[in-house]
Amino acid sequence: MRPADPEHLAELSSTEATGKRLVALCIGLAAASLAAGYVLGGRPVEALLILLLGALWLGGEWRGWSRVDAVGLVGCTGVAAAGMWLDLAPGWMLAGVVWALSAWDLSTFTRWVASVQTAEKARVLLRQHLRRLLIVDVVGALLAGAALAIRLRLGLALMLLLGLVLFLGVSRAIRFLRRES
């Protein structure tokens, strides 16, 4: 490996550029999905604000602002939750969250992959990561779609119990991952 090879550097930056393009695509799709849900629900002003949020996220990514990805994810999830609460089409909201999650993930991954020293390896790692992310997105979307479609009648006690179990499970998962750090 020759560090100074301009061809090698060009290939590396092309992988990074691909990653950035994918981030931009995901941000665009997240904003578009959420905005579509709001427009279809008769709320064009809010849709414009959502597009503005998407544009801000995109601009922040472009200019390399730190933590803009976190703000974007939180913003999009908040907008989706508000959309659900306002009885807007849940499919669009769900799609918005999935795309926002993908953009958030790819934003970090693209920064990491920029430090890979060989262009070939960078391409392989990017492809591998995209495959995994796609699977996670599809599984998440399918499960969420199924959860929207299936209706179960649960008593308050059982629902509280399930909520508590979910809470504890998530707490344990987070604690485990933080301990690993």
Add this chain to the structure above:
Amino acid sequence: MRRILILGGLIYLLLLGGLASLDRRLLVLAIPLLVYLGTALPFGPGELRLRAVRSLSPDRTIEGPPVSVRLSITNEGSALEQLLVRDLVPRRLGVEDGKPAAAIALGPGETFEMEYRLRSERGTYDWEHIQVTAGDLFGLSQQTTLVPAPGHLTVLPRVVSLRRLAIRPLRTRGHAGPVPARQGGPGTDFYGVREYQLGDPQRWINWRASARHDAALFTNEFEQERIANVGLILDARARNEVRAASDSLFEHAVRATASLADTFLRDGNRVGLLVFGRYVDWTFPGYGKVQREQILRALARAEPGESQIFDSLEYLPTRLFPAGSQIVMVSPVSRDDLPVLLRLRARGYQLLVIRPDPVAFEMQGLASEPSVELAARILRAERGLVARRLRQAGVQVVEWPVDRMLDQMIHASLGRVPPWFRLVGVES
């Protein structure tokens, strides 16, 4: 903020919102996030078991050409999905080519090699560790650790070839060399005339002197040439350091000292080095290539520094230098230093002072304003006075604007000997 906290916070908020409003759709929104979190869980970095080997090529060099650093990292533990390796480059060394950081995924037993090049700045550098950050599949949890990867680099100062310096110490050593020994004997330069002794070569007989005496023959005597003790002193006191842009006056002084050491050793002299600054770094006198290497290594680690004790030349350990030897000092020399130098001269040391010019050096980076010009004139006048006092005491002084060649300045200053110099006993 850590990614896990952002994701966890969002999941909690959606769960709380869903349970509080009894709205399952909010819970549904949390599902993709939960799947994402759940997928990352089994792929955590676990215990990091990495072995790193560093190789520097070369590990001893002269400032200028780049140094290549190669790191080989082997994963002796479980698979690592996202690994970021960052080498902790010493601050003074700039990266010229490549990156001292690399991202990689390493399977069990796999080895990864990275390479980058550094600008070689004079100094000695030690590497202890590399920093390794390992993350899970999605970088939610990260573990950072230091992996030992020792390495040592010595960058010696650049040596400029100088012509032979004519030095005349009071005492010389026993072996033949290039320094006039102030003693009659075999040599090339005429020294005097003495009465003929049995065994003197016939061609040495001074016929003109012998013709004036009826019963005696006289022989020409030549000056013996021997090697000398040379003590180099590098002034590393922080108050003499001047920085302009990215250049440093001290670096020029170090290169000058290295060049002088090289010249004196090449002539066969016995050379020692004293670096006088934050502390005293003494390189015992010696001869030849080994001594050259030792002096260059001492100069490589020389740094300008402050010390209350060594702020004045008063505590210069002059007893390290043999009596009557040649002392060569590389220092801007201020007015406060005069008494010590004059005392050295009075004790019989032959003194040569190379004075890097801090005024000319600093003026290069300053705007040409009347106040600056006036300040420079005052400083130059003061430097001139110091130089005059030194010369009056028989100290040889070389004023050196560092943008000029040292060799040129030395020979311009020492080449011609003013007549009044001879009166105080300095011949060249």
